[in-house]
Amino acid sequence: MTTREEQLCVLEEVAAIAAKWRDRPDMLIPVLHEVQTIAGNCIPKEVAMTVAREMRIPLAQIYSAATFYSFFSLEKRGKVLIRLCRTAPCHVKGTKETLSAFEQALGIKAGETTPDGLFTLEICECIGACDVSPAALVDDTVYGHLTPDKVRELVASLQETEGSR
Amino acid sequence: MMEQVRVVLDHAGDISPISSEEYLRIGGYQGLKKALEATETIIDTIKASGLRGRGGAGFPTGLKLSFTANTQADQKYIVCNADEGEPGTHKDRIIMVEIPHRLFEGMAIAAVAVGASQGYIYLRAEYPYVATILEQALADARRQGLIGSNIMGSGVDFDIQLFIGAGSYVCGEETALLDSMEGKRGEPRFKPPFPGVQGLWGRPTIINNVETLSNLPAIMVKGPKWFRSMGTERCPGTKLFTLCGNIAHPGVYEFPVGTTIRTLFEEVGGGCPRGKKLMAVQTGGASGNIIPASLLDTPMDIDACAEAGATFGAGDLMFMDEDSCLLDVLENLTEFFEEESCGKCTPCREGNTQLLRLIREFRNGTAQEGDLNLLLELSNVMRGGCLCGLGQSSPNPILSVLRFYPDLFVENSYRKGDLAYA
Ligand SMILES: Cc1cc2nc3c(=O)[nH]c(=O)nc-3n(C[C@H](O)[C@H](O)[C@H](O)COP(=O)(O)O)c2cc1C
Ligand code: SF4
Numbered sequence: 391m392t393t394r395e396e397q398l399c400v401l402e403e404v405a406a407i408a409a410k411w412r413d414r415p416d417m418l419i420p421v422l423h424e425v426q427t428i429a430g431n432c433i434p435k436e437v438a439m440t441v442a443r444e445m446r447i448p449l450a451q452i453y454s455a456a457t458f459y460s461f462f463s464l465e466k467r468g469k470v471l472i473r474l475c476r477t478a479p480c481h482v483k484g485t486k487e488t489l490s491a492f493e494q495a496l497g498i499k500a501g502e503t504t505p506d507g508l509f510t511l512e513i514c515e516c517i518g519a520c521d522v523s524p525a526a527l528v529d530d531t532v533y534g535h536l537t538p539d540k541v542r543e544l545v546a547s548l549q550e551t552e553g554s555r
Numbered sequence: 556m557m558e559q560v561r562v563v564l565d566h567a568g569d570i571s572p573i574s575s576e577e578y579l580r581i582g583g584y585q586g587l588k589k590a591l592e593a594t595e596t597i598i599d600t601i602k603a604s605g606l607r608g609r610g611g612a613g614f615p616t617g618l619k620l621s622f623t624a625n626t627q628a629d630q631k632y633i634v635c636n637a638d639e640g641e642p643g644t645h646k647d648r649i650i651m652v653e654i655p656h657r658l659f660e661g662m663a664i665a666a667v668a669v670g671a672s673q674g675y676i677y678l679r680a681e682y683p684y685v686a687t688i689l690e691q692a693l694a695d696a697r698r699q700g701l702i703g704s705n706i707m708g709s710g711v712d713f714d715i716q717l718f719i720g721a722g723s724y725v726c727g728e729e730t731a732l733l734d735s736m737e738g739k740r741g742e743p744r745f746k747p748p749f750p751g752v753q754g755l756w757g758r759p760t761i762i763n764n765v766e767t768l769s770n771l772p773a774i775m776v777k778g779p780k781w782f783r784s785m786g787t788e789r790c791p792g793t794k795l796f797t798l799c800g801n802i803a804h805p806g807v808y809e810f811p812v813g814t815t816i817r818t819l820f821e822e823v824g825g826g827c828p829r830g831k832k833l834m835a836v837q838t839g840g841a842s843g844n845i846i847p848a849s850l851l852d853t854p855m856d857i858d859a860c861a862e863a864g865a866t867f868g869a870g871d872l873m874f875m876d877e878d879s880c881l882l883d884v885l886e887n888l889t890e891f892f893e894e895e896s897c898g899k900c901t902p903c904r905e906g907n908t909q910l911l912r913l914i915r916e917f918r919n920g921t922a923q924e925g926d927l928n929l930l931l932e933l934s935n936v937m938r939g940g941c942l943c944g945l946g947q948s949s950p951n952p953i954l955s956v957l958r959f960y961p962d963l964f965v966e967n968s969y970r971k972g973d974l975a976y977a
């Protein structure tokens with residue numbers, strides 16, 4: 391659980407980042423990427439309001455962009471983002487089995503976050519890794535040629551790394 | 556496996572992607588040097604080469620550059636489209652990961668030709684590991700004076716910045732991409748004005764695909780005649796073909812334009828895995844036509860594809876073996892378009908939702924009489940009435956299946972349906 395103090399600390403950081411780009415609406419997307427990372431992989435209302443105030447952009451414009459792009463989320467997400475590709479080239483090579491394996495290993499459905507707040511499982515469109523379909527992007531790393539066995543191994547090793555942090 | 560014909564991927568993977576020195580050692584930045592020495596001839600050389608855009612639309616590159624060159628402005632831009640959102644495609648990723656300096660060199664050549672001093676690479680967010688390489692390579696090129704101010708001691712300034720997208724397929728459409736760079740939702744603009752005249756922040760802007768730009772250095776060094784010795788009359792040069800789906804050796808391979816799908820499938824890709832038979836191929840990406848195995852001898856060339864009922868697009872081929880279900884694939888593809896439609900225009904926003912509903916009816920065997928006509932009519936409305944290529948081409952896979960497998964929809968609803976076609 392984050393305390394109110396921690397939240398205020400995050401908002402201060404957000405304000406500092408956004409203030410660098412006052413009156414530069416073209417910098418909104420890079421700013422949203424940056425603040426989302428420090429705010430727990432999401433853009434909660436207070437963060438959006440802080441960005442709006444510091445960049446001097448209408449709040450509606452922040453939401454307009456934040457809700458359009460799939461990499462931004464208003465909802466709280468886990469520390470680690472698992473994006474499993476569902477698009478045709480991966481689909482014909484077995485995304486369905488891979489998805490069930492992820493859901494079972496993590497104990498959540500697609501779109502959900504594990505109760506410990508560590509993992510969010512998302513379904514996404516082609517990540518440009520079709521040479522190793524079926525594929526998933528885990529934060530910044532591609533995992534390919536996924537099979538249910540490989541998914542179980544991957545989740546176990548991610549849990550181990552995250553658990554020991 | 557057949558020997559590739561490497562132009563864009565020449566020496567790719569043999570040298571460090573970061574080091575300009577290694578790229579210089581294999582003859583890199585010589586095309587830019589030549590361009591800087593004879594600025595006014597660049598566009599004629601590119602026009603003479605016959606190079607056409609590799610991002611999917613096949614527009615003549617030299618002609619596009621000339622529009623921007625002829626427009627007066629205090630500032631012009633060049634934007635490299637590295638959004639690479641087309642499902643199945645990952646050719647631009649290979650270029651950027653293995654030989655990014657060739658892309659920078661190509662961007663600089665185009666920039667010098669039109670008089671742009673600032674370049675951007677719009678990179679999709681799904682490629683964070685590519686961003687790392689690009690940043691390092693850009694820093695190295697800047698250190699060596701290859702980009703930045705006074706490039707190669709010529710007195711010309713040209714710098715390149717990276718812009719990271721945020722996950723949206725439609726942002727690959729050139730005007731949506733510009734809106735995205737301006738900090739907005741990526742919604743396509745009405746054209747005209749075209750970006751070449753009025754683009755980023757209203758300034759003339761060249762937008763080209765990664766592969767297109769990466770062809771420019773060799774064209775400058777070896778000349779149009781050499782370039783025209785490869786490929787076809789109306790589309791010279793090589794193409795990076797992406798093979799994916801049910802294929803033994805998926806990946807990106809460079810061959811002359813006009814190489815047949817059969818050669819790519821059998822000799823390069825090694826056929827379907829586990830000795831399965833090929834049923835169909837989707838050509839040209841998610842919005843491309845699906846063709847039966849009987850059309851494998853079609854050359855991958857813009858005109859030849861159009862004539863045969865296939866799609867050249869960005870050169871992707873997705874193979875489907877005998878176990879695939881075309882209705883299942885169509886459903887998956889239509890889900891993609893429904894998800895990625897930006898919603899700006901009604902025929903696409905509502906149309907894809909209805910296409911998906913209809914495909915599901917057929918798939919479930921619950922289609923009603925008249926649904927087939929509805930599907931056709933809606934498809935035609937979308938092709939003619941949508942604002943951008945996403946909506947205009949999203950019915951293509953469906954229409955091609957109707958053309959090449961005319962019984963599939965009827966059979967399906969008849970076999971399982973409740974008297975729909977009985
Ligand atoms: C929905 C949609 C998505 C597109 N995605 C891309 C893309 O990811 N990469 C690309 O280079 N072109 C893409 N294009 C084509 C661009 O609009 C534009 O034609 C291209 O970047 C021009 O470059 P070229 O002439 O070098 O091909 C897309 C077009 C549409 C309609
Ligand atoms: S066709 Fe679709 S994606 Fe293109 S502008 Fe219209 S709604 Fe947006």
Ligand code: FES
Pocket residue numbers: 475476477478479480481515516517518519520523524525642643644
């Ligand atoms: S379709 Fe899954 S990575 Fe391209």
